[in-house]
Amino acid sequence: MADFAHLTVVRKPKSNWLKVSAILIAAILALPILVVLVNVLIGDGDVWHHLYQTVLAEYISNSLLLMLGVGIGVLVIGVPCAWLTSMCDFRGRAFLSWALLLPMAVPAYIIAYTYTGVLDFAGPVQTFIRDMTDWRYGEYWFFEVRSLGGAVVMLTLVLYPYVYLMSRAAFLEQSENTLEVSRTLGYSGRAAFFKLALPLARPAIVTGLSLALMETLADYGTVQYFSVNTFTTGILRTFYGFGDVAAASQLAGVLLMFVTALILLERYSRHRIRYHASGLKKASNRRMKLKGGRAFLASVFCWLPICVGFLIPVSVLAFWAMFKAEMPGTNFIQLAWNSFYLAAMASLIVVSLALVLSYAIRLNNGRSVKASVGIAGLGYALPGTIIAIGTIVPLAWLDHRIIDLVTYYSGEKIGLVFSGTLFALLFAYTVRFMAVSLGAVQNGLGKIKPSMDMAGRSLGMSPFKVLARIHIPLLKGSVLTAMLIVFVDVLKELPATLVLRPFNFNTLAVRAFELASDERLVDAAPASLMIVLVGLVPVILLSRSISSNTGRSR
Template sequence: MSITKSAFRSLISLSGLLTLLACLPVFGLVWTALQGNNEIWDHLIRFVIPATLIDTFMLLFGVGFLTILIGTGSAWIVTAYQFRGRSILDWALLLPLAVPTYIIAYSYIDILHPIGPVQSLLRDGLGLDMQQLWFPNIRSVWGGIFLLSFVLYPYVYLSTRAMFLMQSASLIEVARSLGLNPNKVLLKVAIPLARPAIAVGTSLVLMETINDIGATEFLGINTLTLSIYSTWINQSDLASAAQIAIFMLMFITFLVLIERLGRQKQRYMNSAQRSRLMPARHITGRKALLLFGLGMIPVVIGFVIPFCHLIVESYKRIQYAGFSDSLLEASVNTLSLASVATFFTILIGFLIVSSARFSQNIWFSRIASLGYAIPGTVLAIGLMLSLGAIDHAIADFLEFKLGISTGLLLLGTSGILIYAYTVRFLAISIGSIESGYNRIHGVLDDAARNLGQNKRGILWRVHFPLLAPAILSAALLVFVDAMKELPATLLLRPINMETLATQLYAEASRGAYEDGAIAALLIVLVGLIPVILLARMGKTNR
């Protein structure tokens, strides 16, 4: 049975409709921002945005600078040198990826609290009371820069490590033959060649930083994202929140353009390199121990300390109160929402990319991928506005035309949350499936056609089996990201519905850090799954 032209057009039309639905929050955001009160906007411009901009740019600059140092330095250590323990560092440096930003803030606030373990031990050891001991305040912009950098540096590490591995051995050997020591080789040869990869990783770090709402609120940092949240929740002013969100979206667009430019340059440079990889220098003795110690510092700060703290606090909590019913309910809600969202995200991504493959039109996939660049808070406002208008229109039509009172059908339900997850993480699905398609040569399509297969047969009998690993990887990443998503979940969840992320946020907001330890530990344990997958993929690729 051959697939007809009308069926093929239907696939293209469906992809276009799905892309339009993915962009719906942005349309709603722009429309509402244009309807906002100018007087309120003037107030925001004069008194709210300047202060938040200062904190936001300080945080972004500090996190960007420190993640470049940590990520690039770690990538160079495990690429340029061969020493005992390097194979451990190779995958251990990815472990902080399993710790969401709000969990590392949550953990260190508890650890470094005036009555926490660190300050208590210092006071006991030095014989001082609470007023006599001075200790840096982690709840500050500088504390945020420190903590976020040690949990987000793997984005820079991954992209830069890949670029270092691809750098031609001849370039490094020529530099060494000219008398450059290893430090000068790094600064004058390796880093200039790796700048596109560093830019890609740093732009992802900055997008994650500006999307954060939990860590910044815990640490008392007044960012643009937090201003959007407070304007909406505390002042009940959606239009003003939308105006701040548009301002923020413009900045995010700028970061996306930098990331895209970096990828284009990276592809060019990769194609220009010779196949022989950069050689690693063999190091032994104290230097090897020093390199291993330097490499382990970000792992210990970004993963080991918070993870061990969560285990201890979770054990104490379970010993004292057991595994509460509310936590069990939050776990079920989290798993259910993440599973359903993963199914739709993968299905929609597969349809969009497959239609692009057959039509040679990549615009749908590119436009639909923009959701990942939209912070969760901005996305939540856009969905609330656009779906709210649709919801009210449907309810009014049913009530006045048919006499049926349904109330709101979309807002305040799990459906809008699944919609938000799908839009937010569709880029992961599309990117992974596109990567899988890049490995399927067009010759296979031609061979299948010669054997009598139509486009539908090629799609399901050739493409889908070959795409299975990419689809599985994408599903895993989407599932974990949906589990730990906080901003959109916090704003769009139904009343009296909690997930692990929102329950942790609620407990930390009340100052009951020990009560949120189990939820935090469960999120981290699930977050380890994609980290293990990334480590295995890295070994396979090398």
């Protein structure tokens, strides 16, 4: 009995250092948000008053219209495609079920550059129309790509997979009994969709819609290139043009209100997810067989977003890169190395901190640790512009204090230590993408039985040794997945990189943006294509994960 009591005491983890570490990490990662909020309160208001009288109404209206258009677009594409691939059976369904994720690999600003080069006045489509009809400019109507409507289309094409993923998961989880009840009530397939399946999947659909709208608010490359004035373009214009951090922070504060509303909407939708049925036979085991014209229309409807959102832009980029763009030289190799180095460093830092936070909540499931992990994951919901401004302000203040201190004691002048260096970029990336890594690591840890911890503790291992020798080897898949997703997200990140990069330091994303801004769309193709090809990797992993989780239900 005494030995057993002793064993029980040994098993109890002494993990106060993890609790303190989690709280400290969360406090540091929350710093950019706090800086923005403080600057909103202390601004003198002159520039803000000017913005209020001139462009603020345009920022609000354009942002709302952009959200409305993208919201409708992703719902119209994502929900029907999810229903068709999960509840119906037609030729090519298995391939289409994962191929519909492919547009996620294409950043919105790259698809915007590509379609501008194809559909603009000097592009091949309008040139062909003029050659065939002898029409001149102004004698025919053609869709204006560089417009608010164009931005809505471009963002919709790459963001609908968020709604598709969530909706499809919800439809697959619905029980066969639900559809059987609809048949006994005399519902057709359409009636069953609108009266039963859709209401049951509504929380998941709202979650996907919220994620798509957060990405819409965070977009900078597309709206800037199309000259659509939104909060993201206004924040950077105020920051660079007026040099007023407080006014830029005040704009960021208004944008933060939009983001907060979306977060609350998403949390509410997850709260209501309990309405889904579970533990019953899946509906996808008895799909509705589509034949003839219905099967053809279903196939066309699912193929259309894949072609327009992935196959066409990637084909155009490949053609430009191989046959029209300038041959990449040593400068391109340097850009690729810069991007790879930054992404690799950021993924290592983010995943390491995610391991600490996830393990802390596993051992200390108290309110303070839960709150800390929740705060640490807020950055993904915030646009890169907000995080960039919230990062540069405290780091610049710290640099000036260090410079003053060194100058006072030694008389020597030193350069910037934190701001204007890669440290600032890596810190912003950590804040922005911590939630992505936390989700993957926590999911992996949740699959490890608590008895493994107890076994390690009974052998006299400290919590750190249990993590290093037991959990991390078992978490290889989850850790590698998290690192890869963060790697690709950093590779695509544009606004934070534009604000925080050191002088004379470029990445593939920045170079593509600069060339496109100079109307050198063809020359931007190699960098753009490289980003897209690397972005395919997590999409393939995601599709494989869905396949393994749903098994035959796919």
